[in-house]
Amino acid sequence: MAEPYLGQLSDLVKALGLSEQPGVDLECRHFFSGAALYADGKICASLTPVGLAMKLPPDVREVMLAEGLGRLLRHFDGGKVKKDYVLLPEGPAVASSALSELFLTSFWHVRGE
Structure with a gap:
């Protein structure tokens, strides 16, 4: 069941040019x-x-949640809310340039930068 998601995520990373980011593995x-x-x-x-x-990061999460640009992540009904994550809306609600920017923000955040 996970296989299509792995392919889709890999394709998205490539399409956005994220795999070419210097200094990030x-x-x-x-x-x-x-x-x-x-x-x-x-x-x-x-x-x-x-x-x-x-x-x-908390400040980005707060703005996105307040503006209705996402919601807190819950992997399944009744599951624990993952408060550090924002679940993005489906479809074209997030432009590819904004999506790239969010990915970069996420990269630097998890690296502590």
Whole structure:
């Protein structure tokens, strides 16, 4: 079940040119029922049946949630809320340039920069 998500996440990373970021080692791996993106060995995003989620700094999360640009991540009904992550809306609600910027923000955040 995770296989299509791994391919989709890998394709998205390539399409956005993220794999060409200097100084960041990116890797997509299987993650429960989906796929996860790791920056320098630390998880920064996931693509699962609930959607695309990114680990973001608190200030960015707060703005996105307040403006309705995402919601807190919960992998399944009744599951624990992953408060460090924002689940992005499906479809074209997030432009590719904004999506690239969010990924970069996530990379630097998980690296502590």
